[in-house]
Amino acid sequence: MAQIEPTAPRPFFDPRGVSRNILERRSWFLVFIALDIFVLYGIFTSPILIEAWNFVVVGIGVTLQITIFSFLFSIIIGLIVALGRISKNIIIYNVTTLYVELFRGLPLLVIILIFAFVVTPALIDVIAGTDVLPGIPFLDNLIQQMVGINPAVIETTSLRARDIDPVIRIVFAFAVTYGAFMSEVFRAGIESIGRGQMEASRSLGMTYFEAMRHVILPQAIRNVLPALANNFILLLKDTSLASVVAVPEISHLTRQYASNRFRYPEGLLILSFIYANLTILMSLGVIYLESRLQQDKHDE
Amino acid sequence: MSELIRTLPPSDKPIIHIKDATKSFGAVKALRNVSLDVHAGEVVVIIGPSGSGKSTLLRCINRLETVNSGEIWVEDVQVNSKNCDINRVREEVGMVFQQFNLFPNLSVMGNLMLAQTVVRKRNRAESEHIARRLLDKVGIPEKADVFPTKLSGGQQQRVAIARALAMNPKIMLFDEPTSALDPEMIKEVLDVMLDLAKEGMTMVVVTHEMGFARAAANKIVFMDHGEKIVETTPADLFDNPQHERLKQFLGKIL
Numbered sequence: 001m002a003q004i005e006p007t008a009p010r011p012f013f014d015p016r017g018v019s020r021n022i023l024e025r026r027s028w029f030l031v032f033i034a035l036d037i038f039v040l041y042g043i044f045t046s047p048i049l050i051e052a053w054n055f056v057v058v059g060i061g062v063t064l065q066i067t068i069f070s071f072l073f074s075i076i077i078g079l080i081v082a083l084g085r086i087s088k089n090i091i092i093y094n095v096t097t098l099y100v101e102l103f104r105g106l107p108l109l110v111i112i113l114i115f116a117f118v119v120t121p122a123l124i125d126v127i128a129g130t131d132v133l134p135g136i137p138f139l140d141n142l143i144q145q146m147v148g149i150n151p152a153v154i155e156t157t158s159l160r161a162r163d164i165d166p167v168i169r170i171v172f173a174f175a176v177t178y179g180a181f182m183s184e185v186f187r188a189g190i191e192s193i194g195r196g197q198m199e200a201s202r203s204l205g206m207t208y209f210e211a212m213r214h215v216i217l218p219q220a221i222r223n224v225l226p227a228l229a230n231n232f233i234l235l236l237k238d239t240s241l242a243s244v245v246a247v248p249e250i251s252h253l254t255r256q257y258a259s260n261r262f263r264y265p266e267g268l269l270i271l272s273f274i275y276a277n278l279t280i281l282m283s284l285g286v287i288y289l290e291s292r293l294q295q296d297k298h299d300e
Numbered sequence: 301m302s303e304l305i306r307t308l309p310p311s312d313k314p315i316i317h318i319k320d321a322t323k324s325f326g327a328v329k330a331l332r333n334v335s336l337d338v339h340a341g342e343v344v345v346i347i348g349p350s351g352s353g354k355s356t357l358l359r360c361i362n363r364l365e366t367v368n369s370g371e372i373w374v375e376d377v378q379v380n381s382k383n384c385d386i387n388r389v390r391e392e393v394g395m396v397f398q399q400f401n402l403f404p405n406l407s408v409m410g411n412l413m414l415a416q417t418v419v420r421k422r423n424r425a426e427s428e429h430i431a432r433r434l435l436d437k438v439g440i441p442e443k444a445d446v447f448p449t450k451l452s453g454g455q456q457q458r459v460a461i462a463r464a465l466a467m468n469p470k471i472m473l474f475d476e477p478t479s480a481l482d483p484e485m486i487k488e489v490l491d492v493m494l495d496l497a498k499e500g501m502t503m504v505v506v507t508h509e510m511g512f513a514r515a516a517a518n519k520i521v522f523m524d525h526g527e528k529i530v531e532t533t534p535a536d537l538f539d540n541p542q543h544e545r546l547k548q549f550l551g552k553i554l
Contacts, residue, residue: 196401199401201415202364202390203464204390204415204419204464205415206415210418214418215403
């Protein structure tokens with residue numbers, strides 16, 4: 001989870017000086033595609049690997065769901081916290097700074113375990129009404145719907161962690177952790193905009209938040225788009241940590257498959273193949289995004 | 301509405317009233333007991349060596365800086381009091397900066413329309429109409445859909461002036477509007493400012509352009525080390541300087 005600085009107005013590294021020859025610039029991708037085809041051919045000519053593939057591939061949906069929902073939540077958290085981190089209000093500043101330092105400091109794995117073994121049981125207590133708090137039927141029903149519990153489960157048996165939607169069970173652990181990192185990205189982006197922009201906006205009678213919304217943030221977010229996209233890739237890879245609490249994403253399914261059949265090499269080959277393809281697809285997206293931004297800068 | 305106000309004869313009550321303004325940045329005293337009155341329709345030019353506090357004084361008028369003590373009134377509002385609604389004051393006080401500060405994420409039209417729609421709550425058609433009229437006025441109607449970074453410095457500053465005028469301000473503040481410009485672009489900006497002055501806009505201008513000061517100012521203020529040293533007419537100041545520090549300053553720049 002590296003911090004990436006927003007692009008400076010006049011970068012030291014000017015991509016215009018780099019070769020435009022597609023072969024020179026994109027050979028790594030051609031090599032990757034060749035490797036990809038080779039592995040794909042290997043998978044679909046081996047019955048064992050096909051079996052492993054079929055077992056693992058159903059988890060891609062969960063992996064992507066966790067990634068996308070966590071990303072969206074972490075962006076919202078990140079934006080709000082970034083505004084707090086540049087606030088002159090000392091309470092807001094200190095609260096948000098504590099949050100960032102704390103969640104940046106705790107390993108993601110630890111946070112996932114805390115959510116799985118502390119937060120989720122507490123949630124179950126609240127929903128099932130075994131909590132010391134009195135039950136509020138309306139609120140309980142709402143939470144039950146939100147976390148995807150079948151009402152029949154509550155009426156017939158006692159509620160367990162696996163009755164809660166696995167994606168929801170884990171998304172907030174990712175969202176609060178990545179929110180801390182995102183907030184630093186946004187803060188760097190906002191601070192990269194000269195103070196003259198805020199002064200000009202305010203001198204026209206805009207409030208602080210109007211200036212933020214219409215002038216500062218559009219420029220800041222544009223500057224940090226590559227960093228955000230980079231965090232998206234990191235997040236995608238980190239979803240593999242959810243496997244430790246039995247969320248059925250691809251890493252968890254691979255571990256299940258590999259330990260059942262004792263076929264670790266086969267399982268890990270399939271898993272690496274899937275991750276590499278997902279992340280490189282996104283890297284291409286980032287490259288496209290950066291070239292578009294570069295073009296925009298020249299157009300303006 | 302604003303046209304009406306401008307045609308009113310200058311009243312005795314100043315539109316900007318600064319009394320004993322004091323401001324320090326750490327140990328540096330930027331303003332020392334500065335008092336200044338500006339009446340509606342007046343053009344006041346502030347000159348002085350760099351670091352003399354003239355920009356600070358200007359920025360205190362719309363509270364981009366806050367004074368440590370003293371009073372600043374714009375019309376009937378005490379700007380430096382905590383419970384004044386500063387955004388309502390700023391709507392009526394346009395400001396032009398040395399570094400232009402156009403919004404690079406918006407086209408020229410976008411720059412001119414943003415505050416009109418967000419702050420003045422005008423609809424798109426109306427604010428577009430006003431924006432086009434002002435672009436005509438500053439002489440670059442053909443640049444409406446261009447982005448600011450594609451414009452020359454002089455053009456950017458004229459857009460910045462138009463952006464401030466789009467709010468129909470009663471007062472315009474200019475903070476060294478030509479200091480960041482190449483020499484050949486200074487005139488195009490000064491011409492726009494001269495036109496504004498002729499129309500009777502109330503202006504407070506911090507500048508090193510003595511030609512402009514002579515041609516447009518009703519009143520000229522010389523500041524040094526945060527103090528207002530001289531406040532007089534341009535003719536008196538340039539042709540008959542009395543104060544020693546003013547003489548030194550004029551000797552260096554003229």
